[in-house]
Amino acid sequence: MRRTETSTLAFLDVMACGLGAVILILVVLKQQAPIDSPIDSVGQQPQQAAATAAELDQLQDDLTRALASHDAAKSNLDEQQQITARLNNDIDLASTALAAAAAQSAQLNSAIKNATTAVENLSTEPPNAPVETPTVTQPDYLIGLKVSGRKIAILLDSSASMSARELRQIIHYKARPGADRKGAEKWVNAMNAVWWLVARAPTSAAVQIASFNETTSFHTDGWTPTTDSATLTTAKSAMASLFPDGSTNLQVAVDAALKTGADSIYIITDGLPTTAPGGRSLLGLDGCGSKLQKRQQVTGKCRISLFQRTVGLTLGKPVRVSVVLMPLEGDPDAAPLFSKWALSKGGMLLSAAKDWP
Secondary structure (H helix, E strand, O other), X not given: OOOOOHHHHHHHHHHHHHHHHHHHHHHHHHHHOOOOOHHHHHHHXXXXXXXHHHHHHHHHHHHHHHHHHHHHHHHHHHHHHHHHHHHHHHHHHHHHHHXXXXXXXXXXXXXXXHHHHHHHHHHHOOOOOOOOOHHHXXXXXXXXXXXXXXXXXXXXXXXHHHHOOOHHHHHHHXXXXXXXXHOOHHHHHHHHHHHHHHHOOOOOOEEEEEEEOOOEEEOOOXXXXXXXXXXXXXXXXXXXXXXXXXXXXXXXXXHHHHHOOOOEEEEEEOOOOOOEOOEOOEOOOOOOOEOOEOEOOOOHHHHHHHHHHHHHHHOOOOOEEEEXXXXXXXOOOHHHHHHHHHHHOOOOEEEOOOOOO
C-alpha cells in the first residue's frame, strides 16, 4: 500500500491560494483607481456648471455694457464731428465775409479818396466858363441844380423887388437912382446867377438870355452857343447897365421864351408875379378886379391867379422849367407854387441863400 504525502499537496494549495489572493488584491486595487470616486465627480459637476453659467452671465453683462459704452462713445464722436464740421463751415463763411468786407472797405476807401480829390478840384478849379466871372468857382456839389437842354432860355426878373430882401429896403431903393440899385447885394447875386447857369450849360447847347419886369428884353441875338465866349461876353457887358425897376410880368416872359422854341427854361425871380399883360391895370382876373372896376393894388389871391395863368402856358408843352428863387420876405406862397410847377415840368426849385452865388 502506497503512502500519501499530505504535506506536499497542502503547500501547493497554499501557494495557489496565495497567488489567487494576490491577483484578487491587484484586481481590487485596479478597480479602485483613480482615487476620486465617480460619485464625488458626479456630485461636483452641477456646482461647476452653475459657477460657469454665472461667470458667463457676468461676462455677457460686461460685454453688453461695453457695447453700450462703445455705442455712446461713437454717437458722441459723430455729434462732435458734426459740430466740428459746422464750426469749420461757419469759419469758412466768416472768412469769406471778412474778405468781402475787406474788399468792400478798400473800394469804399478808394471811392472816398476819389470823391475827396474831386471835391478839392471842384473847390479850387473853376469850370470852363465862356464868360469870366469870379462867382463860377462855386462848387457844383453844394447846389444840386443841373443845367441841361439843347435850347436853354434864362429869364432874369428885373423888377424893383430884386434889389433887396426886406420890403422896407425895397422901398428905400425905389427912392434912389438906378445907379445905386445896380450895386444892391441881391441884384448882384441875381446877375451872377445868370452867368452861373451859363457856365454850367452843356457845351453842345445854345442859350438865350432875357430880363423881364413889365416887359421882356432879350440880350442875346437869337440862340448863342455856350462856347461862343465873345458873344456872351458882349451880352454880359450890355446887361451891366440893367437895374431893378417896375413890377413882375412873368406871363409875358415865359410866353416869349416858349415862342423861341426853348426846351428848357430857367427863371431867376424872387416871388409871384405882380402884373398881367397889358400893364399895371388889372381887369377881369380872379381876385384882381372886375369888368366894372379896375384895380391897381395886387392882392395875394391876385398874384396866385397871375401865376396860374403863367403855368397854363406850359401845359402840354415839351419844356423843362426850373426856378432859382431869390430871398424875399412877405411871399409865403411863392416857394411851394414854384416848386410844384418845376417838378411837374421835370425841373427843380433852387431856393437860393441870401449870398448865393
